[in-house]
Amino acid sequence: MSGGDPSTAAVFRAEARSWLASVAKPDGLRDYGPTPTAQDVPAGRAWQQTLAAAGYACLHWPTRWGGRDADVAEQAAFAEEAAHAGVPRQLNIVGPDLVGPVLMAFGSDAQRERFLPRILTGDDMWCQLFSEPDAGSDLAAVRTRAVRGDDGRWRVDGQKVWTSGGDGAEFGLLLARTGGPGHGGLSVFVVPMDAPGVLVRPLRQMDGESKFNEVFLSGVELAPDALVGEEGQGWRVATATLGRERLSLGANAVGMFRALDDLVAAARQRNRLDEHLRGRVVELWIRVWQLRATWERAIAEGAEPGAPSFSVLKLLTSETQRDIGDLGVEALGPDAVWSEDDEPLVHRMLVGHAQTILGGTSEIQRNILAERVLGLPREPVRPSA
Ligand SMILES: Cc1cc2nc3c(=O)[nH]c(=O)nc-3n(C[C@H](O)[C@H](O)[C@H](O)COP(=O)(O)OP(=O)(O)OC[C@H]3O[C@@H](n4cnc5c(N)ncnc54)[C@H](O)[C@@H]3O)c2cc1C
Known part of the structure; x- marks a missing residue:
């Protein structure tokens, strides 16, 4: 991606502006920012579906996966036009902006085929299970542990916090410790949020909304193919798309x-x-x-x-x-x-x-x-x- 040709971005901006002005918005849609509350999710999903049908979803994804291969200028122009129109630019930030690019760079073919189309259309919402009570800025201090059994399945125990959208998500991208201390002992997994042993507890914020959650993982069993990338590659995977x-x-x-x-x-x-x-x-x-x-x-x-x-x-x-x-x-x-x-x-x-x-x-x-x-x-x- 690059800055691109400014005139191309201007044409794209004008098209997006006129589409945003004329398209029918789902009932109840409001500009909720990067994360919907649980009550916003149905309208947010319908909006993502509308965006996907018109070619405005996951703009930065390659066309092979339904994106537009848009450069930074086009992505930024769409975000700005969506703000002018008073609508969110997508269902939430984690699936399109974090998980999609992670799976394209590190996931298996089966993971890409299974998850990417449903992120594009909003059928699956994702959350990010990285921060813990004692691991925020110092993310390499993550303590949630994933242990592999003789049958190749993983067993996960630990606690996450500040999980935006965790109560509306179908899947979480989990950073967990599979080895020793520090960056090299971390791996990334896909966690179905309805798996036995996953408990999501919403946190009420001082503004009265409830976008954050605590997530408790107690003996959560994950299939061998839940691992994203290789064991011990978690730090690279986790930081690949920050920003x-x-x-x-x-x-x-x-x-x-x-x-x-x-x-x-x-x-x-x-x-x-x-x-x-x-x-x-x-x-x-x-x-x-x-x-x-x-x-x-x-x-x-x-x-x-x-x-x-x-x-x-x-x-x-x-x-x-x-x-x-x-x-x-x-x-x-x-x-x-x-x-x-x-x-x-x-x-x-x-x-x-x-x-x-x-x-x-x-x-x-x-x-x-x-x-x-x-x-x-x-x-x-x-x-x-
Ligand atoms: C709106 C919002 C949404 C979020 N969504 C998610 C999410 O979906 N998933 C998720 O995993 N996390 C999420 N987070 C958590 C976020 O990533 C952490 O809050 C952030 O990394 C800071 O970690 P912490 O809260 O543990 O604070 P700490 O790391 O404990 O920091 C406490 C204070 O110490 C300061 N500090 C820490 N280390 C240093 C240092 N080395 N030098 C100087 N000062 C330092 C910090 O700046 C801060 O002021 C979200 C946070 C917010 C506010």
């Missing part, structure tokens, strides 16, 4: 501009648009434009989602989203506590902070930039499990 969520940066900018407009309207209504608030709004508005311009330049230069320029953008975008959320609450003043009309601004503040954690926290992004881009000394490695 794809960064393609949504333009879409995030759409949301940030909208939030700034709402914030100004709310402050004006309450006579709170004083000099201080005006100055902060202008500062954030400039930051969003700078981010958008940097994002467009990264795409035009053909940067891949894992490139340092996208790492800088992930860091700065998430912190700008957080700051806009916080300023929204300042604009509302005491109304933030009780006014239901202003719920979207309060909600934005509550989820804004999550952006600086998911997909690598701000501190981890700064470590990456310090070490890999600026060439500063590496931080000391602490022993993992």
Whole structure:
């Protein structure tokens, strides 16, 4: 993939915009972001089906698997147009963006034939079973264990947490320990979420929604062909496609501009648009434009989602989203506590902070930039499990 020809991307953008404006949307579909709640799943699946039928699903997948072989510019344009139209760009992020590319790169032919078509159409939703209570940023400390029996079957025991969409998913991509400590002892598996021994417990977030789950795995039996790639190759598999969520940066900018407009309207209504608030709004508005311009330049230069320029953008975008959320609450003043009309601004503040954690926290992004881009000394490695 590369930045591609800008004129091709512009034609694609215009086609996508007109399709998004005219196509019938499933009942109950809302722009729920990268992960649906369990209640959003039926409309999200129907939407994925609509996208697949029109050739807008899994854009980056090769045509052999129903994708469009789209370059970064086209993918980013679609994400932005979907945000303008107020719809999610796909059912959820894990199947199309993580599992699909993983299976294409590391899976067996049988795994690809079985799973890819159903991800494309939304018949199967997937979740990502990586983080654990003591393994988040330090993912190599994963303790969930998979032990192979004499019959070749695997037995899995452990606990996962922060599993987005786990309560609506048919399958999970599991990172588990099959060997000794560190990266080399990890492997990746496909887990049917209805397998005996899998317990999914939804977690209620402070914004009132329930997108996260705890997942307990107790003596879960997996067939030999549940292993993805080779035993001990888990770290390579797990990190192969990290960073794809960064393609949504333009879409995030759409949301940030909208939030700034709402914030100004709310402050004006309450006579709170004083000099201080005006100055902060202008500062954030400039930051969003700078981010958008940097994002467009990264795409035009053909940067891949894992490139340092996208790492800088992930860091700065998430912190700008957080700051806009916080300023929204300042604009509302005491109304933030009780006014239901202003719920979207309060909600934005509550989820804004999550952006600086998911997909690598701000501190981890700064470590990456310090070490890999600026060439500063590496931080000391602490022993993992
Ligand atoms: C919205 C959202 C969706 C998510 N979805 C999923 C999902 O579907 N599946 C899944 O597996 N996980 C998911 N996660 C979990 C996410 O990957 C972790 O939250 C993230 O990796 C951080 O891990 P942690 O929460 O354990 O925090 P920790 O790693 O315990 O970090 C705690 C604090 O210490 C800081 N810190 C840690 N290490 C260092 C260091 N070396 N240097 C400096 N500071 C450091 C961190 O920046 C953070 O501030 C999701 C998280 C969010 C917010």
